[in-house]
Amino acid sequence: MSLRFEITQTNGTARRGCLNTPHGPVETPVFMPVGTQATVKGVPQHVLEELEVQILLGNTYHLYLRPGVDLIRKLGGLHRFMSWPRAILTDSGGFQVFSLSDLRKVNEEGVTFRSHLDGSSHFLSPEKSVEVQIGLGADIIMAFDECTEYPAEPKRIRDSMELTLRWAARCKKYFEEHKDEVPWSYQQSAIGPQAVSSFEFQVSRSLDRPQNSNQESDTRNSTQALFGIVQGGMDRALRKESAERTIEIGFDGYAIGGLSVGEPRTLTREIVESTLEYLPRDKPRYLMGVGTPEEIAAYAKLGIEMMDCVLPTRAARHGLLFTSEGKISIKQSRYATDQSPLDPNCSCRVCHRYSRAYLRHLYAANEVLAQVLNTIHNLFYYLDTMRRVRHSI
Ligand SMILES: [Zn+2]
Numbered sequence: 146m147s148l149r150f151e152i153t154q155t156n157g158t159a160r161r162g163c164l165n166t167p168h169g170p171v172e173t174p175v176f177m178p179v180g181t182q183a184t185v186k187g188v189p190q191h192v193l194e195e196l197e198v199q200i201l202l203g204n205t206y207h208l209y210l211r212p213g214v215d216l217i218r219k220l221g222g223l224h225r226f227m228s229w230p231r232a233i234l235t236d237s238g239g240f241q242v243f244s245l246s247d248l249r250k251v252n253e254e255g256v257t258f259r260s261h262l263d264g265s266s267h268f269l270s271p272e273k274s275v276e277v278q279i280g281l282g283a284d285i286i287m288a289f290d291e292c293t294e295y296p297a298e299p300k301r302i303r304d305s306m307e308l309t310l311r312w313a314a315r316c317k318k319y320f321e322e323h324k325d326e327v328p329w330s331y332q333q334s335a336i337g338p339q340a341v342s343s344f345e346f347q348v349s350r351s352l353d354r355p356q357n358s359n360q361e362s363d364t365r366n367s368t369q370a371l372f373g374i375v376q377g378g379m380d381r382a383l384r385k386e387s388a389e390r391t392i393e394i395g396f397d398g399y400a401i402g403g404l405s406v407g408e409p410r411t412l413t414r415e416i417v418e419s420t421l422e423y424l425p426r427d428k429p430r431y432l433m434g435v436g437t438p439e440e441i442a443a444y445a446k447l448g449i450e451m452m453d454c455v456l457p458t459r460a461a462r463h464g465l466l467f468t469s470e471g472k473i474s475i476k477q478s479r480y481a482t483d484q485s486p487l488d489p490n491c492s493c494r495v496c497h498r499y500s501r502a503y504l505r506h507l508y509a510a511n512e513v514l515a516q517v518l519n520t521i522h523n524l525f526y527y528l529d530t531m532r533r534v535r536h537s538i
Pocket residue numbers: 487488491492493494495496497522525
C-alpha cells in the first residue's frame with residue numbers, strides 16, 4: 146500500500162474523500178500547512194495536532210541543504226525526526242531552486258545551483274530529487290519539474306514542458322527502482338529505545354483512528370506515493386498535452402504546477418478549470434501554491450483535492466490576519482484598546498482567549514508570542530474554511 150484514495154461524496158464538480166496514507170487518513174479537499182524547515186514556523190507539532198492538521202508539507206530544497214538528507218535518513222526519516230506521526234508531503238525542490246538560489250544553470254541532466262545559505266555549489270536532477278525525497282520519507286513525494294516563468298514565449302513554454310515530461314519519466318523510473326529504501330522501519334533507527342517508546346506513545350495518543358495499533362506494520366509494508374506535475378504555462382492546448390502525457394507515464398496523483406507565478410487570478414482559474422478536465426477522476430489532484438481563503442474554497446469546489454500555500458503562515462508573521470469579517474492588519478493603532486476577539490465567529494483558542502488589543506501589543510512589541518498566536522489563528526481559519534467546504538459537498 147502506498148496511497149488509497151476514496152471519493153465518498155460528489156456535488157457538481159466538487160469531490161469529498163479521503164487519502165489513506167501510510168501515516169494516517171487525510172480528509173479531502175485539504176489545505177496543507179507549509180512546514181518549510183521541518184517546522185510550521187512558530188507552531189509546535191502538538192498544537193498542529195490540536196488544529197486537526199492531517200498532512201504537512203516539507204520543502205526538499207531547505208531540508209537537503211540543512212540539516213541534510215543523510216542525517217534525517219539516519220534518524221529514521223522526517224516523521225520521526227520532527228515527531229510528526231501524521232502524513233507529510235515533500236515538494237521536489239525544483240521550485241525553490243528556481244526562486245531562491247543563485248547562479249543556477251539548467252540543462253538536460255538537471256540544475257546546478259548555489260545555496261542561498263552559504264554559496265556552496267549543488268546539483269539537483271530528477272533522480273537526485275527522488276533520492277532525497279525517499280531519504281526524507283514523506284508519504285507523498287513530487288516529481289522534479291521546471292516551473293515555467295510567466296510571461297513566456299510559446300516556444301519557451303513548449304520546451305520547458307517537454308523537459309518536465311522527460312524529467313517526469315526519469316523520476317518515475319528512479320522511484321520504481323528505489324521505493325523500498327524509505328526509512329520507515331522504526332526499530333532499525335539510530336534513536337534510542339526511550340525515544341522510540343515516546344514516539345509510539347505520541348502516535349497512539351494523538352491519532353484517533355483505527356489503524357493506530359498497527360501503525361508500524363502499516364508503514365513497514367508500504368511505500369511512498371509519487372505525484373506527477375502538469376506544466377504548460379498559460380496555454381490550454383499545452384496544458385492538455387502535458388496532462389495526457391504525464392498520465393501516460395503513470396503517477397499516484399497529479400499536481401497542477403506553474404500557476405500563481407504572477408498571472409492574473411482569472412487566468413489561474415481558467416487554466417485550473419481546463420486542466421482538470423484532462424486529469425483522471427479516480428486520482429487525487431493537487432493545485433500547488435494557492436491561495437487566499439476564498440480561492441482555496443473555490444478551487445475545492447472545482448474538484449481540487451489538495452492545496453498548499455505559505456500565505457496564512459507568512460501573513461500571520463506580518464500581522465495580517467484572515468477573519469470572517471475580512472482581513473485585519475493587527476499592527477494598526479485602532480486596535481490598541483479594542484477588547485473584542487480577533488474574529489468573533491472563530492472558535493480557535495486565540496480568538497477564545499485574547500483581545501485584539503493584546504495581539505496588537507504583542508505585535509508592536511515584537512514579541513515571539515505574536516507570531517505564534519497569529520499563525521495559530523490563520524491556520525485554524527484556513528483549515529476551518531476547508532472543513533466547511535467538505536461539509537458542503
Ligand atoms: Zn481565531
